[in-house]
Amino acid sequence: MASIATKQVPGPLARARHWARGWRERETWVAYLFILPWIIGFLAFTAGPMIASAWLSFTDYSIVYPTQKVGLDNYRELLDDPKVTTALKNNLVFALFSVPGTLIVALGLAMILARVRWGGGFFRTVFYLPNITPPVAVAILYLLLFNGSVGIINQGLEAIGISGPFWTTDPKWIKPGLAAMNVWSVGGTMVIFLAALKSVPQHLYEAAAMDGASSWRRFKDVTLPMISPAIFFNTIIATIYAFTYFTEAYTAYFGAGTKDNQSEAALFYGIYIFQEAFVNFRMGYASALAWVLFAIIMVITIVQVKVGNRFVYYEGNRK
Amino acid sequence: MSGRRKRYAVLAAAAALTAVAASLASAAPMKNASPSATSATNGVLDIMGFGPGDEIANTRAEIAEKAVGARVNNPRGGFSDQTFLAAVASRDVPDLVYIDRAKVGTYAARNAFIPLNACIAKEKIELKQFRAATLAEVRFGPRIYAIPEFTNQRTIIVNDRVAASAGLQPRDLSVTNWAKLRQVNRQLLRKDGNKVTRIGFDPKLPEFFPLWAKANGVSILSKDGKKALLNSPRAIAALTFAYSLIQDHGGWGPFKSFRDTWDFFGAKNQVAENQIGAWPMEAFYYSTLAQNSPGVQITGLPFTNRKGGPITLLTGNGWAIPRGAKDPGLSCKWIKSMTRWETWLAAAKVRFNAQKARNRPFTGVYTANAVADVKIYEDVYQKMGRADFDEAVKLLVQVQRYGFVVPPTKAGAEFQQAWMDAVTRVLNGQQSPRAALNQAQREAQRAIDRAN
Numbered sequence: 001m002a003s004i005a006t007k008q009v010p011g012p013l014a015r016a017r018h019w020a021r022g023w024r025e026r027e028t029w030v031a032y033l034f035i036l037p038w039i040i041g042f043l044a045f046t047a048g049p050m051i052a053s054a055w056l057s058f059t060d061y062s063i064v065y066p067t068q069k070v071g072l073d074n075y076r077e078l079l080d081d082p083k084v085t086t087a088l089k090n091n092l093v094f095a096l097f098s099v100p101g102t103l104i105v106a107l108g109l110a111m112i113l114a115r116v117r118w119g120g121g122f123f124r125t126v127f128y129l130p131n132i133t134p135p136v137a138v139a140i141l142y143l144l145l146f147n148g149s150v151g152i153i154n155q156g157l158e159a160i161g162i163s164g165p166f167w168t169t170d171p172k173w174i175k176p177g178l179a180a181m182n183v184w185s186v187g188g189t190m191v192i193f194l195a196a197l198k199s200v201p202q203h204l205y206e207a208a209a210m211d212g213a214s215s216w217r218r219f220k221d222v223t224l225p226m227i228s229p230a231i232f233f234n235t236i237i238a239t240i241y242a243f244t245y246f247t248e249a250y251t252a253y254f255g256a257g258t259k260d261n262q263s264e265a266a267l268f269y270g271i272y273i274f275q276e277a278f279v280n281f282r283m284g285y286a287s288a289l290a291w292v293l294f295a296i297i298m299v300i301t302i303v304q305v306k307v308g309n310r311f312v313y314y315e316g317n318r319k
Numbered sequence: 320m321s322g323r324r325k326r327y328a329v330l331a332a333a334a335a336l337t338a339v340a341a342s343l344a345s346a347a348p349m350k351n352a353s354p355s356a357t358s359a360t361n362g363v364l365d366i367m368g369f370g371p372g373d374e375i376a377n378t379r380a381e382i383a384e385k386a387v388g389a390r391v392n393n394p395r396g397g398f399s400d401q402t403f404l405a406a407v408a409s410r411d412v413p414d415l416v417y418i419d420r421a422k423v424g425t426y427a428a429r430n431a432f433i434p435l436n437a438c439i440a441k442e443k444i445e446l447k448q449f450r451a452a453t454l455a456e457v458r459f460g461p462r463i464y465a466i467p468e469f470t471n472q473r474t475i476i477v478n479d480r481v482a483a484s485a486g487l488q489p490r491d492l493s494v495t496n497w498a499k500l501r502q503v504n505r506q507l508l509r510k511d512g513n514k515v516t517r518i519g520f521d522p523k524l525p526e527f528f529p530l531w532a533k534a535n536g537v538s539i540l541s542k543d544g545k546k547a548l549l550n551s552p553r554a555i556a557a558l559t560f561a562y563s564l565i566q567d568h569g570g571w572g573p574f575k576s577f578r579d580t581w582d583f584f585g586a587k588n589q590v591a592e593n594q595i596g597a598w599p600m601e602a603f604y605y606s607t608l609a610q611n612s613p614g615v616q617i618t619g620l621p622f623t624n625r626k627g628g629p630i631t632l633l634t635g636n637g638w639a640i641p642r643g644a645k646d647p648g649l650s651c652k653w654i655k656s657m658t659r660w661e662t663w664l665a666a667a668k669v670r671f672n673a674q675k676a677r678n679r680p681f682t683g684v685y686t687a688n689a690v691a692d693v694k695i696y697e698d699v700y701q702k703m704g705r706a707d708f709d710e711a712v713k714l715l716v717q718v719q720r721y722g723f724v725v726p727p728t729k730a731g732a733e734f735q736q737a738w739m740d741a742v743t744r745v746l747n748g749q750q751s752p753r754a755a756l757n758q759a760q761r762e763a764q765r766a767i768d769r770a771n
Contacts, residue, residue: 278404279736
């Protein structure tokens, strides 16, 4: 026991030496050869463009004009750009609605499915189907379902005596509407929760039940801690998605034939990057915008990891 | 080093080189595009933005193809900025582009299109035949960067049945007298609680804001495209009035939500279903109505300024030659052939016969070539026997001469975005017309200054 308690974690230099020594082994070479196609793809289609865009963010690159270096001008400009603030606020508000909404609905569905003994596979497929529906179709559905005059959502609300808002046109309701529509596609998150729920040892529930724990206590003190890694993972993924949200909002409000639909309430950061790059041809500025978004997401993720690690239970290894 | 280990080392080196090469290749497009050396077209003319279309497009394309003596490669789909930019970046530009005239200035300013003055002179393209407004949209100083094609003029479509139900004559829906129009709008609209069930007069905001500003006597951009004029008192007044027509319906939310429910291109469209009293609309919609709901009763009125003079906002596409096109001479021949009045006339005849065979009305073809329009109206058009549509067609021909355009600017897209955003902020109740247009003025002028 004492040896375990005093076991020292190797430092970065030692870890690097260990990694370098691995190259003496044939298996290491073979392993890297197997993942070589991915490495090439990553370098060509992810790392390469990222490095290029980092360089472009210090230029006024517009494809058709000669490119000039502009130093930090693009970054200075975005600090004064009111649309950057608008877009970031939109993403933040959307995240505040969509992240909890997605997690709660996905966990609820997963818990129901975990208890279903007959037809579980069928319902799992049904709940997952929206995930494979093209986002453009989802956007059109959003406009139909959430229409303030004849949409089925407001018809449903009216049936219970609530006068629904003009979801698709009122700036105050556009983001909640989009977030609600986003919850429709929780299939992927639900599947991860379902897998986590199924891996919770049954004897923990039995022990809790024998101790007289109520359903709520069993959920709070057994289920939640045991699936906390899945919650942590899904929270990070949902947050990143919320800050890079694009297709549905673009299709509904900024795509072809939507001139009278445009609304700053739906101007998400990704859409603004696209407009600057491919409508105004300001690739350099758009690259700077993209890198700022990357930094923001990185900071948020680091904070989430730091905070999350205090609450996440890793079986056999408390982190 | 053992043989086996050496083999692994070679493999690893090769892999690393491949990765680096691929990475560099992915970054290659960031190099500046420069005009590539012209080479033979190999008998193929690559066209972007002009896919196979209706009788009008196909007939003209066949005529032009014969004229140039080359095979034409025109994939489906309209002009896409992203596709074109990718082509420019990879130095594989098409020989011709078919593009919205409002975008020509943006590309011309970036040196992506070549001036067509030499082409016009060599092929003896008769510019006098073209409407001045459409040429103004593609002209930068003495240089012309595109040859205009179709035009889409705006007139007011009045739903006679709705007007009659309120005891009004169609001419009461004229936009000359704004106070009267406001009153008529209130008379015609219908609401059920906070929901709109019929629109009285739809001002077509935000798209038609330049038309309302012109009706109040001002342009939103200086003729040279260098000075935004978005926050002039008259422009603010125009937006304030046009927005008031929407406010009468309870605001943008109920108004737009109701408009979104229309079967715009179907048999149960908003006119057939009496869901609207009147609205300014592009010319093509007369044809849609005639084909899909011939039972409607309509009147076409000119959009007028406040003195009663007709005005119309003209938009449409044009032909331009990208810098780096393989054979600009061949491209020029195509442009000439596509925009000649003889070609338009031949296409109109085919359309007329096709419509007749389908037992559908022919509501005309409207072009930037004034001679073509007159020929088509005089030689091809035949009255439908429906006085309302016959009168509307006559109006569409006449109103072309009162057309205006928003002048071209090097910051075309940003300028448009600025005023569209401003009008949208007003519609959403986020800003007053004055505050919104003041902000748009600052944004637009900054973009124009940067582009110049």
